[in-house]
Amino acid sequence: MSIEQAGETTDIETTVSSMWAALSARDWDGVKRRLAPHCIYLDMPVGPAAAARGPDDIVKRLKIGLEPLASYANFPGLMVSNGVDLMYEHHEEWHWATGESAVLQFVTVHRVEDGLITLWKDYWDMGALANHAPASWLADFANADMSWVFDATGLV
Template sequence: MSVEETVRGMWKALSDRDWELVKAYLSDDCIYLDMPVGPTAAARGPDDIVKRLKIGLEPLTDYQNFPGLMLDNGIDVMYEHSEEWRWPTGESAALNFVSVHRVVGGKITLWKDYWDMGALANHAPPNWLDDFANADMSWMFDATGLV
């Protein structure tokens, strides 16, 4: 499987919110982080990465990923794409992303998302941040110096 097929497969699984399949694309020591938040709030390993992803995505009534430009050098992949989030209360947000992945041995070992947090915060329901404040944060990993 090419690095592009690996990344596209993981994003398809994420769009379907097929958590077990998402895990299958991640290496045991994969690091995931949202760059707007920084490396001190990263997640490491498939189980913790999925815990982190679920905080934002599981409460949504609809979540779609729209593919875009993908470039790779055989190991590193840059993927420009967009997402649409819809909450049960009717709000929605269209988000533009650039995701950077490192793929080694058919598994994603590093995943960094670059996006505009303000675009989400400006369209999310007022209680959106409460989901994070009340969530299980056992996934938090400080990746400072590793990414």
């Protein structure tokens, strides 16, 4: 299924792939450009009560985990789409300046409407991250700016 956007034909696989390429490069403006103003992002291990809504707050949320890393990369995998919803199997590699690293397996669900991502749900094993992250990681997360928190209970 293709969607006309600003004179270009964009399918949902292209929209999602380009958002992940921007995220892998930590191109925060590039990520924002692919998110609808009302987009909801949530890590499923945490649940909908700690979601983020809108491009600015979603990027605030993403930066908490990714900005402190020495390196971060997303490695593409299988995409399956029904034309609006897309499931994406992929993995990420996280490396901290202190030498720790983690490989995280993900299945992500996106909904794309009018060429923009309106829903982003990440399914992954938080224990895989906690077991490999530096001891300070959870404390740093707990002390981060949490102004992005949006309760999406009942919306996703």
